[in-house]
Amino acid sequence: MNLSSLSTDDLSQRCADDTTRFHRQQIRDTEHCFELLRRALAEGRNDAFTRVYQIYEPQVLRWVYQHGRFHETGEGAEYYANQALTSFYFALRGEKFSRFETLAQVLTYLKLCVHSAIAQHLRKEQAVHLADLDANHFSESGVSIADNLQAAELWEHICDLLPDDDDQLLARCVFVQALKPAQVAHGHPDRWRTAREVSVALQRIRRHLRKDPLLRDYAGIAAVDPS
């Protein structure tokens, strides 16, 4: 049968039937679902994407529940399912879809989108947690006064203040990767043998950074704390 002659409604029904048979562990044809996905993403047809969403949402929800870190997030599974399917839509719409040859490849990518939604949320939560450590640092709108300095500029400035390679590495471990002293020592035993050695080196770095006028101004403490 020529798949392109099927209406989107017919194609969706066949894809849904094939998917049901798969979940009953019967042999599944993949061509209908692949063609539906191709129409939705390569051709950008929203009626097809709506059907893709409806057919695959239950599977995506199952993947969310299976993800090892989902329970750490505090959000509902539906939230991540929507995030994953939306990110799938943006990532594969248009030419990029042509790189996929099989349904299994496309669904693996969809599963990746589930992981990405959860991982991205956990990254944001880490940033929110840092902000919570100093609630006074944020205005009522939730925007940090530090937002005007870009991360790359800030990092470059810190590297200027800490020309030593070990100091830069330690600053990176602590401020960029949010590692604890024991984790730093574990990851770099050639530089620091113990967590105590890391803490001592970190104290020196902190003294240095605290004295820098630009950083003090950046954090909004220059006028508050003249020491």
Add this chain to the structure above:
Amino acid sequence: MTCQMPPPLSDDEISAVLDGSAEDDVLRHIDVCPDCARRVAAARRLEVAIAQRLNRWDCPSPLALGEYHLNMLSERQARAIREHVKGCPRCQAELADLSVFLKNGRHEDAKGVEPSTGKLPRVNLRLPDWLLGKPLVQRPAMALRGTGEEPVIIEAGALTVFLKLEPRAGQPVLLGQLAGDDLGPWVGALVQMWQEGALRATAEVDDLGAFRCEAIALQPFELQIIARDGATIQVPEVHLSE
């Protein structure tokens, strides 16, 4: 202001407080000395400001890491990520999580899975990239109702969304228009229409900020407009008159 319990805390003692490794007498000092407590607060503020700004600032996105894992990137892109991952335990951990996740359940069936609650994908509104759309003119009803030929007008941050139903033979067509100073991020956005916890229709915002949906036969519905960068406009209940 001066220290109430001289000598004042040293820089290293302040660092120990931030690390949670300070001695009891240092903690007692902070309790009774506002000046040293203020110095500790200032030091914490500096570190939080730096850490919050730099937190994983140069890490690839989770999706890019995943595409690297699936060998979907060009050699140049893959090399850059490979170099990054070598020195980044956070990305190494994410890749390990992904690897396990992709391997698990390859042949899963539907058994033993928690069912969907049928609820809409709710969000934590602490996240700044979600905007709750509100009617421009407050009406007493919770739903946003179009009146005759008038479109529903929704205000969402710096954007305004106009919605109108156009009568057609068969099903009416939903017409939408975004207006604002900067529509750029919203071009190509995904429009979702939900009802009773299920997605009913989708559309795409075009280059002029407009969208249309041919298959809209539901009233009322929830509207979500999701930009590529994740910014989202959510309107909980819309009812349009034909």
